[in-house]
Amino acid sequence: MSLTAAMKTAQSSFSNVGLQSAVASKNIANASNPNYARRAAVLATASSGATVVETQRAQNEALLKQNLLSISKSSGQDTLLSGLTQMKMMLGGEDYELSPSTYLAKLRDNLQTFADKPNEVSLAETVVSDAVDVANSLNSTSLALQKARAEADADIDTSVTELNRLLSEFQTYNDKVRQGTAAGTDVNDALDQRDKLLTDISSIIGVTTVTRTNNDLALYTSDGTVLFETVPRAVSFQPTTTYTATVEGNQILIDGVPVQAGTGGNTSARGSLPALLQLRDHTAPTFQAQLDEISRGLINMFSENGDDGLFVRNGVAVGDDLTVTAVVPGLSTVIKVNPDVITSQGGNAMLLRDGINTTYNVNGDASFSDLLNNYTTAFETPTTFAPEAAIDTTGTILAFSTGSVGWLEQNRSAATTASDDKNALLGRTQEALQNVTSVSLDEELSLLLDLEQSYKASAKLVSAVDEMITSLLQAAG
Incomplete structure (x- = not known):
């Protein structure tokens, strides 16, 4: 992987983590709102890696x-x-x-x-x-x-x-x-x-x-x-x-x-x-x-x-x-x-x-x-x-x-x-609908922990690229 590709991957990761964290934070803020349906950031593959393409709302038409x-x-x-x-x-x-x-x-x-x-x-x-x-x-x-x-x-x-x-x-x-x-x-x-x-x-x-x-x-x-x-x-x-x-x-x-x-x-x-x-x-x-x-x-x-x-x-x-x-x-x-x-x-x-x-x-x-x-x-x-x-x-x-x-x-x-x-x-109907659409604090907090690890990994990648560039410049005199 070239240094440029590595930096683009890290940049994409930071962007994804930011968007996913914003969605998770909004879910947590509305956990007690019965009229709020859980959101999820949907990822898709791009040239620089995965990227958030839309924020999807949990719903079930039949249950509604x-x-x-x-x-x-x-x-x-x-x-x-x-x-x-x-x-x-x-x-x-x-x-x-x-x-x-x-x-x-x-x-x-x-x-x-x-x-x-x-x-x-x-x-x-x-x-x-x-x-x-x-x-x-x-x-x-x-x-x-x-x-x-x-x-x-x-x-x-x-x-x-x-x-x-x-x-x-x-x-x-x-x-x-x-x-x-x-x-x-x-x-x-x-x-x-x-x-x-x-x-x-x-x-x-x-x-x-x-x-x-x-x-x-x-x-x-x-x-x-x-x-x-x-x-x-x-x-x-x-x-x-x-x-x-x-x-x-x-x-x-x-x-x-x-x-x-x-x-x-x-x-x-x-x-x-x-x-x-x-x-x-x-x-x-x-x-x-x-x-x-x-x-x-x-x-x-x-x-x-x-x-x-x-x-x-x-x-x-x-x-x-x-x-x-x-x-x-x-x-x-x-x-x-x-x-x-x-x-x-x-x-x-x-x-x-x-x-x-x-x-x-x-x-x-x-x-x-x-x-x-x-x-x-x-x-x-x-x-x-x-x-x-x-x-x-x-x-x-x-x-x-x-x-x-x-x-x-x-x-x-x-x-x-x-x-x-x-x-x-x-x-029973409301319970079934809420199981599909309501926010689970446990799931959202677990997702935030995963996003934190993803952020740390991206930060390490950026740090490694920085060290390699520094070493390259020093070698070049």
């Missing part, structure tokens, strides 16, 4: 796509589970002690006791108090349910705003990647930022990616709607501030196409938006229909000759025929106990025994219990409920109210199991 899918599924499932848990808390939590079914069972038991002792005023007062508890439970649960729908609507509005922001930012980095790839410049930092935005977007709405010329990405929703193609598509939503049982929320539109709501306890929703739509437009309204059907059943059970008796429909036209099997939206919000039997409102609790609108106890007998026995029998008599309530259409009112709790618990249980499964899958 699977990770995006897992994120969207997990986000949608967790959003649904959160809403179902909130609905459970409306009923008192683990034991459902605030549910209408709990108060109905208590009303039935004390009504039977009153029927056995119809002359006890205190028992009449107890039954009326139980009835007030039932009505209050239906009222408060219905109001809380509509509040939850309004909160879901507000969350949708916030998520849509955030999604539009993320898509706009995605365009910025996608343009950098596309233009840099075409120009042959380093686009690794832009790729890191673009992948981070992808994960944020997928938690809001499920996305699939298509790679095009110059590493350009096009984004589509899980159902095929264009989300981003060179420029972001408009995501629009008009929020609704106040919800009642008769109010329907507005659609979410992506490029003019409605977003579809998720279905089932193990929801099909990919991302938080479809899950929020499921809660607002399907889960909560179904539960509302169940509460309204319980209210309709109660008013019918205690009616007197077609008129409202113990329970009245405050704000709902008395002329409405509640004997027809159909949901009356919002009935559970307005059902009340007839003030004619509430002592604190100037009423008389014993009218429950004698008749509120029609006098059944015409002789004023203290032992008269026919009307009370009819009420207790009604608790055991099957009736028909509307199919919109999504539980058994025929059964007693107690069975129906218990079935409502069972329906909620079944959905929440399915959502809990699915959430555990989807989060576990997400954890």
Whole structure:
């Protein structure tokens, strides 16, 4: 090897070591950054030896796509589970002690006791108090349910705003990647930022990616709607501030196409938006229909000759025929106990025994219990409920109210199991992706030690060449 060739080799080695050390140092500095993909300096053979030709970014397209899918599924499932848990808390939590079914069972038991002792005023007062508890439970649960729908609507509005922001930012980095790839410049930092935005977007709405010329990405929703193609598509939503049982929320539109709501306890929703739509437009309204059907059943059970008796429909036209099997939206919000039997409102609790609108106890007998026995029998008599309530259409009112709790618990249980499964899958997917892309401090420090030895070898080569040149000059005189 000539002295000139030796010097060129040493010079190339110094350059390579410097570039490789810079890459290793950057990796170490970003070891704790979950959005950073490890870099590696790629060497190629040249006339003067090896040389760094590019800085390569660790990536795995298949694992990235699977990770995006897992994120969207997990986000949608967790959003649904959160809403179902909130609905459970409306009923008192683990034991459902605030549910209408709990108060109905208590009303039935004390009504039977009153029927056995119809002359006890205190028992009449107890039954009326139980009835007030039932009505209050239906009222408060219905109001809380509509509040939850309004909160879901507000969350949708916030998520849509955030999604539009993320898509706009995605365009910025996608343009950098596309233009840099075409120009042959380093686009690794832009790729890191673009992948981070992808994960944020997928938690809001499920996305699939298509790679095009110059590493350009096009984004589509899980159902095929264009989300981003060179420029972001408009995501629009008009929020609704106040919800009642008769109010329907507005659609979410992506490029003019409605977003579809998720279905089932193990929801099909990919991302938080479809899950929020499921809660607002399907889960909560179904539960509302169940509460309204319980209210309709109660008013019918205690009616007197077609008129409202113990329970009245405050704000709902008395002329409405509640004997027809159909949901009356919002009935559970307005059902009340007839003030004619509430002592604190100037009423008389014993009218429950004698008749509120029609006098059944015409002789004023203290032992008269026919009307009370009819009420207790009604608790055991099957009736028909509307199919919109999504539980058994025929059964007693107690069975129906218990079935409502069972329906909620079944959905929440399915959502809990699915959430555990989807989060576990997400954890494994993220781990697999990080094994490919994340920085290992041990590996980087080991590489730095190797580079140090390479630097020392190059330095020795330069020192040897220097000594040979010095000896040559001295010999030449």
